[in-house]
Amino acid sequence: MTETAPRPTLEAVAARAGVSRATVSRVVNGAHGVREELAERVRHAVDELGYVPNQAARSLVTRRHDAVAVVAAEPETRVFTDPYFAQQLRGISKELTAHDSQLVLLLTEGREDHARVGRYLAGGHVDGALVFSLHLDDPLPGLVRRAGVPTVFGGRPGWDDGDDDVVYVDSDNRGGARAAVRHLAALGRTRIAHIAGPLDQTSAADRLAGFRDVRADAGPDLVAHGDFTPGGGERAMRELLDRCPDLDAVFAANDLTAAGALRVLRERGRRVPDDVAVAGFDDMLPVAEQTDPPLTTVRQDIEGMGRLMARLLLRGLDRGTAEDGDGDFVAGDASSGDPAHDDPGHGAGAVPGATSGLILPTTLVRRASA
Amino acid sequence: MTETAPRPTLEAVAARAGVSRATVSRVVNGAHGVREELAERVRHAVDELGYVPNQAARSLVTRRHDAVAVVAAEPETRVFTDPYFAQQLRGISKELTAHDSQLVLLLTEGREDHARVGRYLAGGHVDGALVFSLHLDDPLPGLVRRAGVPTVFGGRPGWDDGDDDVVYVDSDNRGGARAAVRHLAALGRTRIAHIAGPLDQTSAADRLAGFRDVRADAGPDLVAHGDFTPGGGERAMRELLDRCPDLDAVFAANDLTAAGALRVLRERGRRVPDDVAVAGFDDMLPVAEQTDPPLTTVRQDIEGMGRLMARLLLRGLDRGTAEDGDGDFVAGDASSGDPAHDDPGHGAGAVPGATSGLILPTTLVRRASA
DNA sequence: GTGAAAGCGCTAACAC
DNA sequence: GTGTTAGCGCTTTCAC
Numbered sequence: 001m002t003e004t005a006p007r008p009t010l011e012a013v014a015a016r017a018g019v020s021r022a023t024v025s026r027v028v029n030g031a032h033g034v035r036e037e038l039a040e041r042v043r044h045a046v047d048e049l050g051y052v053p054n055q056a057a058r059s060l061v062t063r064r065h066d067a068v069a070v071v072a073a074e075p076e077t078r079v080f081t082d083p084y085f086a087q088q089l090r091g092i093s094k095e096l097t098a099h100d101s102q103l104v105l106l107l108t109e110g111r112e113d114h115a116r117v118g119r120y121l122a123g124g125h126v127d128g129a130l131v132f133s134l135h136l137d138d139p140l141p142g143l144v145r146r147a148g149v150p151t152v153f154g155g156r157p158g159w160d161d162g163d164d165d166v167v168y169v170d171s172d173n174r175g176g177a178r179a180a181v182r183h184l185a186a187l188g189r190t191r192i193a194h195i196a197g198p199l200d201q202t203s204a205a206d207r208l209a210g211f212r213d214v215r216a217d218a219g220p221d222l223v224a225h226g227d228f229t230p231g232g233g234e235r236a237m238r239e240l241l242d243r244c245p246d247l248d249a250v251f252a253a254n255d256l257t258a259a260g261a262l263r264v265l266r267e268r269g270r271r272v273p274d275d276v277a278v279a280g281f282d283d284m285l286p287v288a289e290q291t292d293p294p295l296t297t298v299r300q301d302i303e304g305m306g307r308l309m310a311r312l313l314l315r316g317l318d319r320g321t322a323e324d325g326d327g328d329f330v331a332g333d334a335s336s337g338d339p340a341h342d343d344p345g346h347g348a349g350a351v352p353g354a355t356s357g358l359i360l361p362t363t364l365v366r367r368a369s370a
Numbered sequence: 371m372t373e374t375a376p377r378p379t380l381e382a383v384a385a386r387a388g389v390s391r392a393t394v395s396r397v398v399n400g401a402h403g404v405r406e407e408l409a410e411r412v413r414h415a416v417d418e419l420g421y422v423p424n425q426a427a428r429s430l431v432t433r434r435h436d437a438v439a440v441v442a443a444e445p446e447t448r449v450f451t452d453p454y455f456a457q458q459l460r461g462i463s464k465e466l467t468a469h470d471s472q473l474v475l476l477l478t479e480g481r482e483d484h485a486r487v488g489r490y491l492a493g494g495h496v497d498g499a500l501v502f503s504l505h506l507d508d509p510l511p512g513l514v515r516r517a518g519v520p521t522v523f524g525g526r527p528g529w530d531d532g533d534d535d536v537v538y539v540d541s542d543n544r545g546g547a548r549a550a551v552r553h554l555a556a557l558g559r560t561r562i563a564h565i566a567g568p569l570d571q572t573s574a575a576d577r578l579a580g581f582r583d584v585r586a587d588a589g590p591d592l593v594a595h596g597d598f599t600p601g602g603g604e605r606a607m608r609e610l611l612d613r614c615p616d617l618d619a620v621f622a623a624n625d626l627t628a629a630g631a632l633r634v635l636r637e638r639g640r641r642v643p644d645d646v647a648v649a650g651f652d653d654m655l656p657v658a659e660q661t662d663p664p665l666t667t668v669r670q671d672i673e674g675m676g677r678l679m680a681r682l683l684l685r686g687l688d689r690g691t692a693e694d695g696d697g698d699f700v701a702g703d704a705s706s707g708d709p710a711h712d713d714p715g716h717g718a719g720a721v722p723g724a725t726s727g728l729i730l731p732t733t734l735v736r737r738a739s740a
Numbered sequence: 741g742t743g744a745a746a747g748c749g750c751t752a753a754c755a756c
Numbered sequence: 757g758t759g760t761t762a763g764c765g766c767t768t769t770c771a772c
Contacts, residue, residue, distance in 0.1 A: 007492070007493075007494055009748095009749055009750085010749065010750060010751095011749080011750095019758080019759085020758065020759045020760075021749090021750080021751090021759090021760095022751080022752085022758070022759060022760080022761095023757090023758060023759075025750070025751060025752090026751095026757095026758090029751085033757060033758090034757070034758085035757065035758085038757085038758085050492070052489055052492050052493040052494070053493065053749085053750075054430070054493070054494060054748085054749050054750070055426075055493055055494075055495050056425075056426045056427075056429035056430040056435070056494075056495075056748085056749080056750090057426075057430050057748070057749035057750040057751090057764090058749080058750055058751075059426035059750095059764090060424070060426045060427050060430055060748090060749080060750070060751090060763095060764045060765065060766085061749090061750055061751045061752080061763080061764045062750085062751065062752095062764090063764085065426070067474075070475075074460060074463075083453055083456070085456060086453070086455060086456050089475070089477070090444060090477060093444075093475065093477040094477075094479065097477075097479075097483065097486065102474055102476075102490070102495070103474065103475045103476075103477075104437075104472055104473065104474050104475070105440075105459070105463065105473045105474070105475045106472075106473075107459070107460060107463040107464075107467075107473075109464065109467075113467065116467065119422055120472070122377070122420070122422050123377075123422040123423065123424070123425055124377055124422070124424060124425075124426075125425050125426075125472075230659070230660065256656065259660050284656070286626065286654070286656055286657050287656050287657075287660060289600070290600065290629050290657060290660060290661065291660065292662060379764095379765055379766085380765065380766060380767095381765075381766095389742080389743085390742065390743045390744075391743085391744095391765090391766080391767090392742070392743060392744080392767080392768080393741090393742060393743075395766070395767060395768085396741095396742090396767095399767085403741060403742090404741070404742085405741065405742090408741085408742085423765085423766075424764085424765050424766070426764085426765080426766090427748090427764070427765035427766040427767090428765080428766055428767075429748090429766090430747095430748045430749065430750085430764090430765080430766070430767090431747080431748045431765090431766055431767045431768080432748090432766085432767070433748085741772105742771105742772085743770100743771090743772080744769105744770090744771080744772095745768100745769095745770090745771100746767105746768090746769085746770100747766100747767095747768095748765105748766085748767090748768105749764105750763100750764085751762105751763095751764090752761100752762090752763095753760105753761085753762085753763105754759105754760085754761080754762100755758100755759085755760075755761095756757100756758085756759080756760090
């Protein structure tokens with residue numbers, strides 16, 4: 001834990017190179033209009049002295065911070081029970097790095113933390129925020145709005161007050177669910193059940209909606225409610241089996257749930273997929289590949305979500321800097337029919353005063369369970 | 371993505387309260403020696419105006435940032451294949467939050483990123499760094515040292531140049547491994563094999579060392595090499611079975627490896643634990659509880675590691691601020707005998723000029739596999 | 741106890 | 757093109 005040595009300043013570089021501070025500043029910031037000879041001298045001095053600009057001083061005047069906050073509610077989201085969040089972070093990090101922006105991570109544990117986050121966001125430390133909000137009643141969204149910071153949400157926000165323009169990125173939960181259920185149906189299954197996730201999370205609600213899209217006629221006994229955990233999956237599976245002993249397929253709201261269901265099916269002597277076909281959601285690798293049999297499931301581009309969120313935010317931040325149209329990433333299952341499905345070409349800030357979401361496509365991964 | 375409104379400044383608050391900027395500053399920073407009446411007036415003005423100090427301006431003069439960088443090499447560590455890193459982050463976040471410090475996440479993807487991280491660290495954006503370095507040849511440690519930023523490492527660093535004082539936190543990989551192997555032996559197993567992890571990571575090396583501590587006589591055919599993945603576990607298990615068909619126990623370097631081994635054992639018709647007892651390491655929940663049978667394994671206090679790292683760093687930062695001795699967290703299996711095992715009471719900066727590590731204890735979690 | 745004033749390191753007008 | 761100058765919002769001596 002050595003002490004930080006005093007860093008050279010712009011002034012020092014200027015003296016060394018025999019120019020003014022302004023010139024050094026211009027060179028350092030890549031401005032045009034500096035004679036190449038001088039520029040070279042400056043660069044030399046910078047190297048010699050090991051000059052690194054002081055960001056605090058810079059932000060003070062530019063009001064830019066080259067930093068973005070990532071806000072996530074830790075206990076409520078499944079942020080730390082699986083690698084999901086970590087992958088989104090990775091995507092975000094990659095994109096921010098490419099834009100020379102730093103990632104400030106704000107994790108909230110409870111209500112006490114909200115004030116802190118609000119203060120931080122309002123304090124003008126960051127240029128924007130990426131907020132993960134998966135609960136219907138999440139206080140975070142309101143909070144960041146009040147802070148007045150440009151924001152992109154991860155996951156479809158539960159509320160929709162209409163008069164506010166909200167930008168979000170989500171994966172196609174509904175379309176993915178449809179694909180899974182259609183796959184089960186294509187297998188010839190006719191008694192297809194669903195184990196839903198906690199419906200106060202939009203992902204769970206959307207997956208249930210996808211199930212219903214395909215099985216509009218499914219009776220209520222074919223739907224049980226889990227909580228995205230294996231334990232919840234077990235309970236729900238038992239319920240379903242008791243209610244509908246003749247079911248021949250199950251679509252679980254996520255892989256953890258499916259793993260629990262699998263265990264109960266085995267315990268009850270049902271063969272998978274022969275007697276009952278099972279499909280999950282997430283393609284959470286450590287689970288989906290390890291179950292017996294391995295899980296047929298719906299894969300999302302999680303890292304891609306993170307990247308897209310960051311990209312949207314950054315693009316919004318330098319709105320007006322032209323340079324548009326790197327179209328990889330605009331996405332969407334065209335057949336999705338999801339009501340929140342915007343023209344992806346516009347991205348951030350497309351429709352002022354209206355919620356606009358970008359939905360990333362999902363893909364069905366076939367393994368042995370269905 | 372609404373635009374940020376202009377924030378009130380100290381000046382504004384001062385005007386509102388009818389005092390000088392200096393006084394407001396004192397109140398805001400909780401200094402003594404301000405007449406209570408004035409202080410009250412200032413607090414009032416702060417609330418009314420919704421004043422939040424501008425951190426950039428503050429850092430510019432104080433040279434404090436109330437921010438800590440967390441640096442992790444993404445592809446090399448298993449950071450994104452399991453929830454491990456996320457849990458450490460959570461621990462770090464909690465501790466930093468309690469000290470009003472922000473968490474700046476620096477993820478590196480490759481060599482190109484090192485320069486960026488070095489620049490950032492050297493740029494004086496943060497008060498210190500928490501660095502995860504698990505590879506022997508990791509360039510990160512040297513880099514942060516050159517940046518001259520107070521640092522605490524996560525995981526025992528692979529190198530040890532002796533003349534530098536390095537502070538790190540690790541869990542008791544060696545002691546945990548010993549406990550697992552002793553447990554297998556206590557079960558009456560005599561032919562205990564080990565599937566090691568990638569030995570360029572100290573955790574894997576330490577677990578192997580722990581195995582050897584207990585089974586000093588184990589021949590080389592009882593040790594196979596995996597890579598911390600299920601696939602590696604499968605390959606290693608096949609090898610072991612071919613070499614030593616009579617083995618009756620396996621200690622796998624982590625749970626993922628154990629999951630792979632389990633699959634091969636089943637495939638080869640060995641019953642677990644009857645024919646072969648299996649133990650893992652990590653207690654990685656989505657895996658350890660889902661395997662068939664569930665895994666006996668060694669649990670680490672991952673979140674605790676994160677907290678301790680942050681605590682150590684922060685304590686080092688305000689060295690001299692007295693207030694010491696909240697002794698929860700100082701830890702260590704006293705019987706460990708690990709050479710890097712310091713007197714935990716001293717913590718950060720205890721032995722200047724020498725590597726000092728704090729080792730968190732592990733616990734054996736018994737499930738059905740052994 | 742409180743205020744006035746200097747200055748942290750940088751950028752952005754504005755002159756030259 | 758390049759230098760000079762005036763702050764950005766804050767903390768911190770130093771007088772009073």
